[in-house]
Amino acid sequence: MLASQRKQQILQLLADEKQVHSGELSQRFGISEDSVRRDLRELAAEGLLQRVHGGALPVSAAIAPLETRKNVQTDSKQAVARKAVSLIQPGQVIIFDGGTTTHELVKQLPQSLSFTAVTHSPTIAVALAECPAVEVILLGGVLYRHSVVTTGAAMLESLSRINADLFFLGVTGVHPETGLTTGNYEEACVKRALAARAAETIVMVSQEKTGSASPFAIGKLDLASTLIVDKSLPSGLQAACQKLGVMVI
Numbered sequence: 001m002l003a004s005q006r007k008q009q010i011l012q013l014l015a016d017e018k019q020v021h022s023g024e025l026s027q028r029f030g031i032s033e034d035s036v037r038r039d040l041r042e043l044a045a046e047g048l049l050q051r052v053h054g055g056a057l058p059v060s061a062a063i064a065p066l067e068t069r070k071n072v073q074t075d076s077k078q079a080v081a082r083k084a085v086s087l088i089q090p091g092q093v094i095i096f097d098g099g100t101t102t103h104e105l106v107k108q109l110p111q112s113l114s115f116t117a118v119t120h121s122p123t124i125a126v127a128l129a130e131c132p133a134v135e136v137i138l139l140g141g142v143l144y145r146h147s148v149v150t151t152g153a154a155m156l157e158s159l160s161r162i163n164a165d166l167f168f169l170g171v172t173g174v175h176p177e178t179g180l181t182t183g184n185y186e187e188a189c190v191k192r193a194l195a196a197r198a199a200e201t202i203v204m205v206s207q208e209k210t211g212s213a214s215p216f217a218i219g220k221l222d223l224a225s226t227l228i229v230d231k232s233l234p235s236g237l238q239a240a241c242q243k244l245g246v247m248v249i
Helices: 003-017 022-029 033-045 074-085 100-107 122-128 153-159 185-196 235-244
Strands: 050-052 055-057 093-096 115-119 134-138 142-144 149-151 164-169 173-175 179-182 198-205 216-219 226-229
Touching: 003 022, 003 033, 003 055, 022 033, 022 055, 033 050, 033 055, 074 100, 074 198, 074 226, 093 100, 100 122, 100 198, 115 122, 122 134, 149 153, 149 185, 153 185, 164 185, 179 185, 185 198, 185 216
Parallel strands: 093 115, 093 164, 115 134, 164 198, 198 226
Antiparallel strands: 050 055, 142 149, 173 179, 179 216
């Protein structure tokens, strides 16, 4: 079998089973594990999978640039955003992460809903400014251009003075083994800090994030108190959430 044919089969197995193991692939194709690892390295270099210890997981489409992500799974994002809006109560302090799913949430906020919004995303802050009853606190810092959010010591120092009710966390991957992941190391650190300042962390999981992984861990699944999804989770992910006490809406 040609290497190109083998790689296509690996990608198909990954799409069907949501993970592949190097040892099993070695036996399936009758080649050494070194050859399998080379195939996985080359596929990862093309952005077609995410390598993990012992194999690989589906790569998340949510690590693309912001403008590209605006057109990914828009119906799914709108569905989970509608449910997320219903969780916000008047008078609460809510932290909003950056990202396109969060932007969908803000677009659906009732004009009369009064609460305090905290965000490190200039684009989310501008969108929230259209809601007359919402007080907006923008956390400044060094701009991370890929996601258009602020990072750095100044942002974290300002955040340390916030005690929020809810944090709507943006992730690029949700998987039972790798947990909640994202595509940038610094951003993963910031997201953990944001979660630490809220009583509850809620993750809106559009379809391209389910069962996929990105290089940097934000935390285990139970960093979130709630996942909002628009269709049933894969059985392994559902079972992991149930075991860890993570509510799935």
